Amino acid sequence: MLGLVSSSSTLVATDAFKVILPIGIGFASAAFLTMKIVTPNTDKSIQMASLRAGDSTHDDEYTDDQDEFLARCEEEYGPVFNILLLNKTLTVVSGRLIREVFMNEDFSASDAIDEFTGMRAFMHSMIKSNKDVDNRIIHEVVRDNISPNLPTFTPTIVEQLEIQLEKCLGKCEEKLIENPLTSVLQEMIAGAMANVFVGPEVAKSRKVINTFITCTADFGKVLGNSFRRKSAWRTFTTRTKYRTSLLNPMEKHIHVLVEATTPVILERRRLEAEAVAAGQDYIRPNDILQRLLDNFDKYNFVDQEDVCGHLLLLVLASVHTTSDTSTNLLYYLAAFPQYQDQLYAEQQEVLDGQQREREELRKKRLEAGEEVGEDLDPAHDRDLTAAAIKKMVHMDSFVREIFRYRTERLTLTHRARRDVTLSNGMVLYKGNNAIINMKSAHQSPDQGEDVAEFRPWRFVGKPKAATKAGSDFLPFGMGRHACPGRFLAIQQLKTVGVLMISKYSKIQIQDPSKTNKVLRSRIGEPIVTGLIFTSRQ
Template identity: 25%
Template sequence: MKMLEQYPLYLYLVLLFLVTLVLYRWLTLRKTPSKNLPPSPPKLPIIGNLHQIGPDPHISLGALAQKYGPLMLLKFGSVPVLVVSSADAAREIFKTHDLAFSDRPISNVAKRIFYNERNVGFSRYSEYWRQVKSTCVTQLLSSSRVHSFHNVREEEVALLINKIEFSHSETVNLTDLLGELTRNVVCRVALGRKYEKNHEGISYKRLLEDIMEMLAFSRSIGDFIPFLSWIDWLTGLKGKVEKTVKEVDTFLEAVLRDHPALNNGSANNNFVSILLEIQKGDAGFSIDRECIKSLILDMIAAGTETTSTTLEWIIAALLKNPDIMFKLQSEVREIGKGKPKILEGDLAKMKYLKAVMKESMRLYITAFLVPREARQDVKLMGYDIRSGTQVLINAWAIARDPSLWDNPEEFRPERFLNSPIDYKGLHYEYLPFGAGRRGCPGIHFAMAVNELAVANLVHKFDFELPNGEKLQDLDMTGVTGLSLRRKSPLLVVATPHV
C-alpha cells in the first residue's frame, strides 16, 4: 500500500530524468556544428556494413563506390571506415594530410604476432615507429644495400632456371618454384642462410604459411565488435595465433642464437648482422632483442608472398597475351644475345620489361594496402572525418578507373612506355606499393627480384599450357588473402629456347 502511494513520486523522477536528458542533448547539438559526413550505405544494427563485404573486399567496395562515390563512410561493427576509391582522394590522404592519416588501427592478431607492435608494418604511429622505419629505409632497404645482395638474387634465379631446365616432369609447377625462389632470396638476405628446418625441427616454409594465414585474418571480429571478441576463441583463431606466435619466437630465437657462429665474426652481410651491429652501437633509440625479431619477421612476411604472387601474375598475364610475350622475349633475347643468363646490369636497357612489370602490377595488383587511421579530426574534400576513423585505399579500384586509364581491363604494357607514371608513390592513380609515410619501404628489393626472375625466364624458355589447354582458357581468377593470389597453381610446359 505504501509502495502504491509512492509510485507517482517514482514516475515524476523518471519523467524529470528524461526531460533533463532531452534538454542536455538539445543544448549539446546546438553548440556542436553539424558534421558533413561522406555518403554512407544503409547499416544494420551491431554489424554496420560488414554484411555488404564479400569474400573479395576490393570488388565489394568498388561496387559500393560506384553507387555512393569515391569517398564513402562505412561502419564495420562500431568502427567508422572511410573507403577511398579515386586518385584525387588518395592524393589528399597520402600527400596533403599524410601525417594526419599516418596511424594504424589496432589489430589484436598483428599486435600479438609482432611483439606488441615492435615492427614497422602494423605498429601505431610513434617516435619508436619513426626510428625503426628510418633504420629499415637507410640500413636495410636502401638502393645501395639492395644492390649489395645482387649475387644472392642472381644465384637463386640461376638455380630456378636449372630446376626448370632439368625437371624430370614435363609439366612444371611455377607457383611452387617461384615461392621457393622468393623464400630462398629473403632467407639468405634477412637471415644469412637458407632454412628448411631449424634445430627444433620447425619447418620454415610451414611457419611462413602460418604467419601469412594469421595476417590474412589480422582484423578479428573483436577489433570491430569488442563485445563479440569471444567468437575468436570459438573459431579457433586465438588458439592458432598463440601456437604460431610460440613457434615464430622459437624459430627467431634459434636464428639469433646461432648467428654469431654462422657469420664467423663478419658483419653487415645480412639483415640480422646489420641489426645486431646497430644494437651494439648507439642507435639513438631502444633496439632490443624483441625489436630485432619483429623487424626480421616484418621483412620475411612482407617480402615473400607478395613477391612470388606478383611474379606468378606476370607470367600468367604473358601467357594469356602471346603477342606481348613475344615482344618481351624479343627485347630480352636481343639484349642477352650470346649470354647464358641475364644479369642485373642488363636490366636497365629493358624498357619493355619494365612496362610489362608496371602493367601487371596495375591490372593484377597483389598487395592490399594496410588500413590507416586518422590521428585527428580532418576536413577532407569538404567532408568532416573524425579522429579514429579507419581509412581503406582501394588501390585495385583506382587502377581500373576508366576515367584514368584507357580500356582499363586490357593488359597493355604500351601504356607505360614513355610515361612518367611510376610505382614509387608519387602518382596516385597507380599505388601498388602505397605512398607517403606508410608506403612500403621494400620497393627496390621487390622489383630487383621480380625483374631479374622474369627476364631470365623469358630469355631461357618458351612457355605453353599443359595437356593442349588453350591460352584463352587460362584461369585468371584471384583469391583474397594477405595478398591477391591466383586461385589455381600456374602449371606450364617450359621448352628451352635454342
C-alpha cells in the same frame, strides 16, 4: 657488441598463469568487443550508400562485381561515402582526395591493420626494442641498407633464384606444377632472401630456409585474406596468442635464427679481431645481418634475439608478398602468351648490348696496355645485372600493369587518430576508417586508353617505372610512408619474370576456363588451377 651473443640466446616459456589470465579476460569481454565492432558509424556528414534489395551489408554486392558497385556509389554519392563491409562501417575515399589520406599524419594505416587483425601483437612478439607504434626502424633499415645496395645484392639474388629454379623445375616438356607458389616460388624467393638477409653461411641451413617459408605462412594466417569478414573475436584471439609465449609460433622461428647465426657471428668476430691485430682492413660480409650488427647501438637493439626478430620482420615484409606476386606474374605470362616472344627478344637485345659494351672495354684496355681485370671476365658478359634488368622496360611495364590491373579495388585502410576535415568539407571523426578506392586511381582516364583491359606495354616510354609510387599508382602507398622495400620487391619480380621467359618457351594455364578468376585473385587466396611449363630448346 661484444656481449651480443652471450646475452639471452635461449627462449624461455612464460608460465601457465600468463596464458590463462588473458584468455579469461577475453571470454568476459568478447560480447562487448563484438558489439563495438559492428556498431555503425553515426557520422551524418558522409552518406551511407544504399543497400541492394535483400542485402543487410554491402559485402555481397561488392564481391559480385567490385567495379560495378563502386561505379554506382561514385555516381550517386561522389568521391566520399560510407559502406557496410567486413563487419565495419568504412568511409570510401576516391580520386584526388586519396592523396589527403596518405599525406595526413592524422591517419594511420598501422592502426587500421591492427584493429582489423591484431597484427601489432604479432609483430611485437618478435622483437624486444622499437615497439613504439610509430617506430620506423624497419623502414630505416630497408631504406639505408637494402635499397641503395641493390646493385651489389643483385648477383646473389639472380644466382639463388636460378639455383632454386633448376632444383624445383629444371628442364621439362609440358610439366604440370599444380601449385607453383609452394612447389617453386616460395623456395626461390626464400633462398634468395636468406642469402641477402643472413648471408650464405646461415642460408645453407635447411632449418633457416624452412623458417623463412613457414614464418611467412604464419604471417599469412594472421593477416588472412585481406577481404573477408572480420570479427572482434578473431582479432582478440590473435592478440592473445602472440602476446603469450606458450602459444606464439614465432618463438620457434627466432630460436632457429639465433641457433644458426651464433657460430657465424662468433667466426666473423674472430676474423675481424685477427684483421685488426694484423693492421688490416676487415672485409665485412655483404648481408643485412652484418649491417644490423654494425649498427646495433644505432638501432637500439637489445640482444641477438632482438636482431633476429628484426630480421624476421624483414622476411615477412619481403617473402610473403613477393612470393604471392611472383606466382601471379607467372599466371599473367601464361594468360597472355602473345607477349612472351617480345619479352624474350628484349632480354636478348639488352644482353647483346651489354656484351658488346664489355667487349669494347676489354679492347680499349688491351690497346692501352692495361690488364683486362676480373671485372671484365667474358664469362660474365651476359649476366643479369641490376643495370641490365633496369633496361628491360617492357618487363617493367608488364609488372606495373599487373599491379594496376589486379589490385583489390578497396584496400589500404587508414584509421583517423583525430577528427580530419577533407578539402571537400567532409569530416572523418576520430576512430573512423578510411578505405582507398583504388579503382578511382588505377582505372582513371589518366592511365590511358582501355583502362579496363590488361595492356602490358601501357607504361613503355613513359616516366612510370614499376617502383614509382604516387597518386596514380598506389600498391606501395605514397608519401613518407611509401614502402621502401618496393625497389627490392620489383627487382625480384622482374628477375623472376626474366628467368622464366629465358628458360621456358611456353607457360600455360592448366584449366583455361579459370583464367579470369586467377588473374583477379586476391593476395593470399589459393590458386584454383596449375601451370604447365615447357623448356626452351
